[in-house]
Amino acid sequence: MDDDEFTPRLGKMRSRGKEVRYLSLVVKAARRASRGRAKRSHFDGSRIGRGASVARVLRSRDRHGAFRSRRAIVKFRPVTLAGKGLGGAKAHLTYIQRDGVTREGEPGELYSAGLDVADGKAFLARGTGDRHQFRLIVSVEDGDQYPDLKPFIRRLMGQMEKDLGTSLDWVAVDHFNTGHPHTHVVLRGKNDLGDDLVIAREYISHGARERAVGLATLDLGPRTDLEIEERLRADTGAERLTMIDRRLIREMNAVRLVSAGDDDPFQQSVRTGRLQKLARIGLATHVGGDSWRLEPDLAGTLQRMGERGDIIRTMQREITARNLERMPADRVIFDPAAEDIVPVVGRVIMRGLADEHKDRHFLLVDGVDGRVHFAGIGQGEDLELTPEGAIVRIAPREARVRDVDLTIAEVAASNGGIYSVDAHLRHDPSAQEAYADAHVRRLEVMRRTMRTIERDPDGSWVIASDHLAKVEAFEKRQLSGRPVTVEILSTEPVERLPAIDAATWIDRELVADTPTPVRDAGFGREVRAAQALRRQWLIAEEMAEEEGGRTTYKRGMLAMLQRRELLRVAGEISDKLGKPFGEARSGDRIEGRLVGAIEMASGRHALIERSRDFTLVPWRPVLDRHLGKTVAGIVREGGISWTLVRQRSGPNIS
Incomplete structure (x- = not known):
């Protein structure tokens, strides 16, 4: 027969003793196939990307003698380069x-896989269009035994290239200014094909560290009994969280009791010495025999004590280096959570990293109260730059529900749980669209940060009852x-302020x-x-x-002095641009291209270039991400009210 004439004839399913529906068989088969899988760990995306299989092998293999392996830390931090990210990348390299x-x-010098002195500007230029980059901190516990960290870092990055299956573009700087030598590595977020480099979280969390541990152990040899004992003896008197403390915390019972006894005589002496030290600083109590009671939050308290010790040493080092005559009583740690805390005004002595692994920054400020203040200012290099010598005011932030949040909840409650600009204007006819846009920006920031707020495709927002x-x-x-x-109260040093016009x-x-x-x-x-x-x-x-x-x-x-400076600076800019200056007055609408920021003694100003002239208006942080774009706003007494600009090429938000 010809193939075109073939017609299949489907018969009935054979009987299995009783009538069974085919759909029922499929459902039962599916249940059998999925039986037992529900108990497995849920999918969390940790194995998406390069290096997942290598990391799994490194974690699961039987590492004989792991107790004697050298210890190392590899801290990965992916950083998005969109918006202010490229500026942050430049600041980080600096x-x-x-x-x-x-x-x-x-000063530190950048190096790379093949160069002892790498070109940071060329590295940034290659990564101009990158979506992201990775910033690494590599620290080996015994890194002081390396005369030069470059060979170790190059071997580690070479091993990572093999694990990830791609060549890597990176630069690094070795730091020896802390108790533990370490290296900062900046890695481009592109693979050898020019695509986005996606590294599995499992490799970021474990794989790279295991490679560093293996290389350090190979270079320096396994830790000897003497090295382990010396480390433990040093830990018995330390006022910070140690490995001994972690073991005691793991072994304590429900009422926080722990025994000083151990089968090994040396371990018993170490535990006893450590417990006696904890008792002297009020963190443990001897309850009889070899039993001790540990205080609640022992780990947190010891961590804070260690941080305080690091802060005191940092303050002493910097005050001595600058020949500042300050008594120990005039060295203060600024605690924003304290009940009686007051803002600090003073001159910036330095900005630094309180914790390089966690990217926590600090300012050391010589206050007008005659004291030196250490103030933790947060995480990330995208914090506003504060040059040494600048005069600043540091105040605690307050975590509270704002009026804008109450308004959003009120509008949504009257609109079926949905917030939008149109709903806001219907709810409050006296409100302006620019005012409602500020509420949208608040929701957008929360959505990007928390991922707990939903935005519909039409631009409206779903506001839950627990908003x-x-x-x-x-x-x-x-x-x-x-x-x-x-x-920042003044970018000019105090000695220049008396004669500035x-x-x-x-x-x-x-x-x-x-x-x-x-x-005084x-x-x-x-x-x-x-x-x-x-x-x-x-x-x-x-x-x-x-x-x-x-x-x-x-x-x-003040207004006269500010206008004198404004006209003087505007005249200098006019000569460069070849355009006249148009002074912005209250009520004027400003629209033009944001050229950049102009630093003035009276404060930072935005340079707005228009078709026939230019103007200078007070700067606002919201403008950071709109350099080179068209912005618009209305001049108010307290500054500029920036709005949405719609052009033929699309919308710009300023």
């Missing part, structure tokens, strides 16, 4: 090459990464109703001297008068 990181106290609880969780998360606000921080303090208290000691003494010189300058400029030992200032003095 920071890791800062002064004093080599053994000789010199305010989500806001509280969001604010607490933000607070952990940004515990304080840092306001502009509205300065000193001027604002002189005319303030409640000026910042200034102590330390940096406060320098500020008082600068204030006295500034008064004389203002009198000479006929902006102040002195009578009977009292100085009175001309009304509108």
Whole structure:
């Protein structure tokens, strides 16, 4: 028969003793196939990407003698380069090459797989279009035994290339300015084919560290009994969290009791010595025999003690290096969570990393109260740059539900749980669209950070009944990464402020109703001297008068000084651009291309270029991500109210 004429004839299923429906058989087969799988771990995406299988092997293999292996840390941090990310990448490369990181106290030098001195600008240029990059910190516990870390890092990165199945483009800097030598590595987020480099989380968490441990153990040999014993003896008196403490915490019972006894005499002496040290600092109590009771949150307390010790050593080192005469009582750790905390105003001595592994930054500030303050400012290099010598005000942030959140919840409650700009304007006819847009921006930030708020394709938002609880969780998360606000009061050093023809921080303090208290000691003494010189300058400029030992200032003095500087700077810019300056006045609508930021003594300003002229208006952080774009806004008394600009090429939000 011809194939085209073939027609299959399907018969009935054979009987199995009783009538069974075919669908029932399929369902039962599916159940049998899935039986037992529900008990397996759920899919979490940790094995998506390169290196997953290698990491699995490294974790599961029987590592004989692991107790004697050298210890190492490899900290990965993926960083998105969109928006301000490229600027953050430049800042990161600058920071890791800062002064004093080599053994000789010199600035660090970038190196790569084939070059001892790598070109950081060329590296950034190659990664201009990259979606992301990886920043690594590699630290071997016994790294001080390496005369040079470069060969170790190159072998580690070469092994990672084999594990990930692609060549890697990276630069690195070795740091020897801490107790543990370590290396910062910046890795491009592209593979050898030019596609996005996706590394499995399992490799990031375990694979790279296991490779570093293996290489260090191969180089330095397994840890000897003497090395292990010396480390444990040193840990018995340490005021930080140690391996001995972790073991005691694992072994304590429900009422926090732990035994000092051990089958090994040396281990027993170590445990006993450590428990006695914990008792002396109030973290353990001897309850009789070999039984001890550990205090609640022992690990957290010891971690904080270790951090405090590191802070005190950092403050001592920097104060000594700058020849600052400050008594130990005048060294303060700024705690934003303290009940009686007040903002700190002072001069930036330095910015640094309190914890390089966790990317926690700090500022050391010489306060006008005559004391030196250590203030943790948060995580990430994208924090606003604060140059040394700048005068800043540091204040604690407050985690709270804002008025904008209450408004969103109110509008959604009256609109079936949906928030949108149109619903907002219907709910409050007196509101303007720009005001409603600010609420949308708040929701967008929460959505990107928490992933707990849904946005529909039409631009509306699903607001659940527990929205305010989500806001509280969001604010607490933000607070952990940004515990304080840092306001730059002056980028000019205090010694230059008395003679500057502009509205300065000193001027604002002189005319303030409640000026910042200034102590006649330390940096406060320098500020008082600068204030006295500034008064004389203002009198000479006929902006102040002195009578009977009292100085009175001309009304509108700050505005006049600010306008004098504005016109002077605008004249300089006009000569460069070949365009006239158009002064922005209250109520004017501003629209043009955002060229950049202009640093002035009276504050940062935005340079807006228009078709026939340009203008200068006060800067706002929201403009950071819109350089080179068209922005628009309305001049208000308190600044600029930026709005949505729609062009033929598409919308721009400023």
